[in-house]
Amino acid sequence: MxxxxxxxxxxxxxxxxxxxxxxxxxxxxxxxxxxxxxxxxxxxxxxxxxxxxxxxxNPEQAAQVRESISTQQTAFEAQFKAAQAKKKAEAAAAKKAEAAKKAAAAKKAAEKRAAEKAAADRSARAAKPAKVTYPNNLDGWIREAMSIMKKHDIPGSYEGIHRNIMRESSGDPRAINNWDINAINGVPSKGLLQVIKPTFDFYHVPGTKKDQYDPVANIVAACNYAADKYGSMDNVNSAY
Known part of the structure; x- marks a missing residue:
């Protein structure tokens, strides 16, 4: 060369x-x-x-080379953008999956709390005795009065109470004696067991109505008085 x-x-x-x-x-x-x-x-x-x-x-060859390089660069940029978009989509999907996982956990925890509360409520209801309702008649009045008497340790049987009611008022809660000495003194006997106002007030049991004509309050107060004077309403067989 x-x-x-x-x-x-x-x-x-x-x-x-x-x-x-x-x-x-x-x-x-x-x-x-x-x-x-x-x-x-x-x-x-x-x-x-x-x-x-x-x-x-050669201008033509140079143009071809520039076009080839430009094409390769465009392809590379497209691949890069696609990779970035894929990475971003994967990150968004992972974030969404994590949010769904947290939401599911929160829902499960809420359901567990609700179930526990329901179980506690059922236990509380089971532990608490159901409220007893009594019919609005002589049988119901005596039974309700006896439930109150039991709480206050006032003696008296169903038979003893019923027997004295029938003698005193024949089962009429609005009965009133307007002719005996009490009536003459201005304090007539009233109600199922014919008690006067001073006796009713003195032997009235808290939790019952302060009304001589109220059948339950009348029975409880009269039985409380009989327990004090005679030991029990069962021991009363005549006017008391």
Whole structure:
């Protein structure tokens, strides 16, 4: 190889090392043509080596190289954006799954609390005795009065109470005696067991109505009085 060609190759390599990836790719496809400046270049090797060299690039090939690089860059950018979008979608899906997991846990905890509360309510209802209701008649009045008497340790049987009621009022809670000595003194006997107002007030049991005509209050007060005076309403067999 001549000294002329050697020097030209050195300059070409130097230029290739200085340019970017685009120039490197372009150099593989571009046809370079050496064009000596004039006829004097052929006289001696030293003169030719010192003379400037002009390089000609094929415009069509250069355009093709630029288009190829641009296409590759566009494809890379598209892949990069797709990867970023996929990563973002995966992060959103993971966040949504975590939120759903927390919501499910919260729902399960709420259901557990509700079940526990329902069980506690059932236990409380089972432990608490059901409220007893009594019919609004003589049988119901006596039974309700006896339940109150039991709480206050007042003695008296159903038979003893019923027997004295039938003698005193025939079972009429509105019965009143307007002819005996009590009536003459202005304190007539009233109610099922015909008690006067001072006796009713003194032996009245808290929790019952303060009304002589109230059947339950009348029975309880009268039985309380009989327990104090006779030991029990069962021991009363006549006017008391």
């Amino acid at each position: 001549s000294a002329f060609n050697t020097a030209a190759l050195r300059r070409l390599r130097s230029r290739k090392a200085a340019v970017t990836g685009v120039a490197v790719a372009a150099s593989a496809a571009v046809a370079l043509t050496l064009a000596p400046g004039d006829a004097e270049a052929e006289t001696t090797t030293e003169v030719a080596a010192a003379a400037p060299v002009a390089w000609k690039v």
